[in-house]
Amino acid sequence: MDSYDVVVVGAGTAGMPCAIEAVAAGARVLVVEQEPRPGGTLHVSLGQLSGAGARVQIARGIDDSPEAHIRDILRINRGTGRADILRRTVPMQGETIDWLLDLGFEMDPQCPAILHLHEAYRVARTYWGVEGGLSILKAIAPQFERAMAAPNATLRLSTQARRLLTGPGSAVQGVEIVPVDGGRSERIAAGAVVLASGGYGANSDMFARLTQGRPLFTAAMPGSTGSGIEMAQAVGAAIVGQDLFLPTYAGIVSRPGDNRIVWRQMPSLTPQVRQPWEIHLDGTGRRFVREDDESVDAREHALNDLADLMFWCVFDDAVLEAAPPLLPGWTREELDQAWSGHPSFVTAQGVDGLAAATGMDPARLAASLTDYAAACAGTAPDPTGRRHCPMPIRGPRYRAVKMHGIVLKTPAGIRVNDRMETCRADGSAISGLYALGEAIGGATLSGKGFVSGMSVTPALTLGRWLGRRLGTQLAGRACA
Ligand SMILES: Cc1cc2nc3c(=O)[nH]c(=O)nc-3n(C[C@H](O)[C@H](O)[C@H](O)COP(=O)(O)OP(=O)(O)OC[C@H]3O[C@@H](n4cnc5c(N)ncnc54)[C@H](O)[C@@H]3O)c2cc1C
Missing domain, CATH: 3.50.50.60 (FAD/NAD(P)-binding domain)
Structure with missing residues (x-):
């Protein structure tokens, strides 16, 4: 030997x-x-x-x-x-x-x-x-x-x-x-x-x-x-x-049906780098986090409280036009392909269409959008305490990207x-x-x-x- x-x-x-x-x-x-x-x-x-x-x-x-x-x-x-x-x-x-x-x-x-x-x-x-x-x-x-x-x-x-x-x-x-x-x-x-x-x-x-x-x-x-x-x-x-898991906030699966995340394609979710223009909704349509919380630890713990570690990042065509890129690491070709077939990328007409496409509860989704619109208009405080509320998300064409808490x-x-x-x-x-x-x-x-x-x-x-x-x-x- x-x-x-x-x-x-x-x-x-x-x-x-x-x-x-x-x-x-x-x-x-x-x-x-x-x-x-x-x-x-x-x-x-x-x-x-x-x-x-x-x-x-x-x-x-x-x-x-x-x-x-x-x-x-x-x-x-x-x-x-x-x-x-x-x-x-x-x-x-x-x-x-x-x-x-x-x-x-x-x-x-x-x-x-x-x-x-x-x-x-x-x-x-x-x-x-x-x-x-x-x-x-x-x-x-x-x-x-x-x-x-x-x-x-x-x-x-x-x-x-x-x-x-x-x-x-x-x-x-x-x-x-x-x-x-x-x-x-x-x-x-x-x-x-x-x-x-x-x-x-x-x-x-x-x-x-x-x-x-x-x-x-x-x-x-x-x-x-x-x-x-x-x-x-x-x-x-x-x-x-075994009891000390915390996910990283957050990533998109690279290929449909896969559980792998390519780091280059991570969305820009750090408020110190890019303030959020989207809202983050759990699988039921509820806002579960203050999207502009400077503490990534607070956002990671909120995500960890979701059993499936999954949320939807929801916006509309007007936000897509006005906001700095949410997905700066994706090439134009990758994005075009994603929006026309990747199941984590959803487009839908109207609130009911978005609820049907994502599986969210229509009433809860509608309430989340209405509350956020009131915060944008300054007529009511944002329910999560979010401060960066640049424009409401009104549709009629909505977009949602499925995000996951990821393991590094x-x-x-x-x-x-x-x-x-x-x-x-x-x-x-x-x-x-x-x-x-x-x-x-x-x-x-x-x-x-x-x-x-x-x-x-x-x-x-x-x-x-x-x-x-x-x-x-x-x-x-x-x-x-
Ligand atoms: C995308 C990403 C970004 C990260 N960013 C950071 C960061 O910025 N800062 C930070 O501190 N951490 C970061 N981490 C975590 C950090 O990189 C890893 O925890 C660290 O590099 C692991 O080092 P290691 O030596 O334990 O394992 P590794 O570097 O993975 O080395 C283990 C080696 O063992 C080999 N091996 C495994 N089993 C066997 C076997 N049975 N026989 C022979 N060979 C075997 C593997 O092939 C591998 O080469 C990141 C992780 C990822 C995935």
Whole structure:
């Protein structure tokens, strides 16, 4: 049986930096990646990062500290993130941004900034690349390639980790791997196995199982199947975060009948970027949210209260003519096709026609439109408290676009302690098994909320930290 000091499952956001550091520390490292190329979710992620104390932030004279960052995170997620792991990662996150910049990370010159896509921090500490997550990948990839070319490193692409191997006391002692094209499986002995295998945003069954039966509309990579979480569960690891789901507000399915969302086609629903000209109605025709609420967290929680995570964005031809584009990422051709056949895009004559086409209750829909018209005319306050009421939605031709609460990261994952050792339900650590990134649950740090940069940055930061630590501890233990 081949033997390594460290086996990293997944060459994505967390796995690549983990492997780079473990190899640099002198350990014999095997990286197993099921896709034919490394990078994982960095290929599609917006790649927003956050950290206090990066050189560029200091140079701009911005007053910040890891303690202030942690306080801000726990304010945004109402104390639902793991403070012990936040204290492990956040103090190193400024250094992670410096590391990326040293590797040639092409940062947007506006950074650091306060962003409003997620609930805003109080301090400018969010960073992103000119090409989103790809900019991070382009910075790390050459370093990863160099590490994998070292004599103490092996990279197995198009190879899947299938099962953990255990020994006395249920300690993890290796992993079974198999080529994805169906070749023979191999058993690999390991001093430590690191599950950096991502979330389960592409696995509807697992999503329903681990996320209280909520429907899945997803922008996750197809490889986010949760297989690492299942492997850990099979050797006794506890799963946490099942009750901490919050959808992102909001997306449109790209193809009829599909549950996938293409990020480029996200509607412009952030009031700080574009004030709403439409009204948002649940499946019955009721306004369920103040569309211009500056707090995206408040809008996400209102959407989370809808069992089907679905709403209609309703307007008419006059609004379409007057308003800035609701769908700036769609090409003219895509929009023409959508309005002439995509079931999420509805046009209808009159209120009854719109109710019939969307399944809304006609009386409730009519009341929502009348109340909003009164708010536009200034004759009555808007029932949701909305302030931006530029023009009534009167038809006669109405339009509605079906929106869904979407998944960027999955909340539940493998329980870990602050050394990233996987844990059983009684809190005891499973010897030899570690987890990083979304595999520990997107809610472990972000809690029931979205906190800018708090998936990608901890994945990179704790990946580096754990790789260095395991590499140093285990170097030379494996038999050649
Ligand atoms: C559209 C989008 C935008 C986002 N924007 C942001 C953002 O701006 N900021 C932020 O902080 N977060 C963001 N996120 C979330 C964040 O990108 C992810 O949570 C993070 O990148 C996940 O990193 P990871 O290392 O855990 O997993 P990944 O990067 O997905 O890597 C996991 C790797 O493991 C491989 N793998 C899985 N199972 C196996 C197996 N059994 N054997 C071998 N290989 C396996 C996968 O193929 C993959 O390459 C976004 C997510 C999406 C989808």
